[in-house]
Amino acid sequence: MRAPLLLLAAPSRESNDKAEHFAAAAEALDVPARILVAQTPEQIMIMAAREPYRYALACSDAFAAPAAALNERARQSACGAALTAALVDKGRGIPMLSVLLDLPMLPQCVPLTPDDLLAWPYAGPLIAKPTRSAGGWSPRPWGYRRFESARGFLDWLAAESLTADFFAEQQRPGQLGPVLMQAAIDNDHVEVASLLLASAGATVICRGYGLFQPHDEAGHGRHWIRALYHADAAPDLAERLPRLAGLIGQAPGWGHGVLHVQGIRAETGFYLTDINLRISTAWDWLMGVADPSFHRRLLASLLFGESFDPAWPAPAMAIDLVYGLPDRGRTELRFPPPGESILPWRMQVEAGDHRRDGFDRAGQVPSFVTLGSDEADCIRRADAFRADCVRAGIASADAPEQAA
The missing domain is CATH 3.90.600 (Glycinamide Ribonucleotide Synthetase; Chain A, domain 4)
Structure with missing residues (x-):
């Protein structure tokens, strides 16, 4: 039996849709595929150890690190486990990628104690983001909330009797990681772009912007209502991302894969706000109906080194x-x-x-x-x-x- 492609999925629609699309693409390429669905990275690693495999592809942010570890084990030329762990952690990944792309960085910190927040030089509005989660939702009451200042955040924790819980989780974080406090920018548009790094070269898969609106609960996160893509969108990302191809073989851990990056524009510049080592949900859904060949072409590039044609079905x-x-x-x-x-x-x-x-x-x-x-x-x-x-x-x- 030929070793299958492993598609690592969480029990969610978004993750399952990606896995199903790539499973269909693998079938079209005559590549056996197996979808592994689990709640935690530990469960995924146990499931993956049961049989040989040829390549692991993350269909959820939670499984980017396990996919990297599995690909290292299979001696695939994908991004390494240590680099992947750093990139998917906003506290480390955003500063690292901002330097590599020559972009300024928003003030941010990962506080472990109240004194860390009080000593933070930044005094403006901020947003609380889980370091290892994407999107605008968190299961914790402080996740993705906006506050007018670090002091305002501490006052809110005290008023809600959450101070002890918050800092206990900061010091012993769960799967979503500790919370990153990041300067908040008043802009309901975010710019996005995805880069394919493969043996045939680096290709910007998509470039666009997302339009967000607040959830019904005041101050608690946002949800996206539209993602729009065209050839002139996200110029900073589209211009800079291909530079990363030069790191393959030159910098530790850099290899083949997909890098999806999000940023926000302010009067003072363009700033990175999120990093994913997978295709975005919006692009996955869009191409699933607009151009079903996309997933096949992407997989052929990653698995077989075929050149990727970035043509879209419409301008x-x-x-x-x-x-x-x-x-x-x-x-x-x-x-x-x-x-x-x-x-x-x-x-x-x-x-x-x-x-x-x-x-x-x-x-x-x-x-x-x-x-x-x-x-x-x-x-x-x-x-x-x-x-x-x-x-x-x-x-x-x-x-x-x-x-x-």
């Missing part, structure tokens, strides 16, 4: 999430038929408790892809269909349900 593309619709469990609402250049992805509203299932919140709402001739055309088409979805979704939810 501008977006994926939208439609929040604000009535919750009817897993029942599909009656939405308008997709117009020209609209590709439905998951057109249903699913019940869920975002306080418990927060990592899956994006998968619980309707979403669709828009193809456009340019950025303005894409936005116009997406805005029109989004408005139609809201009107039709509310109307169908108010209508009596038909008898089975």
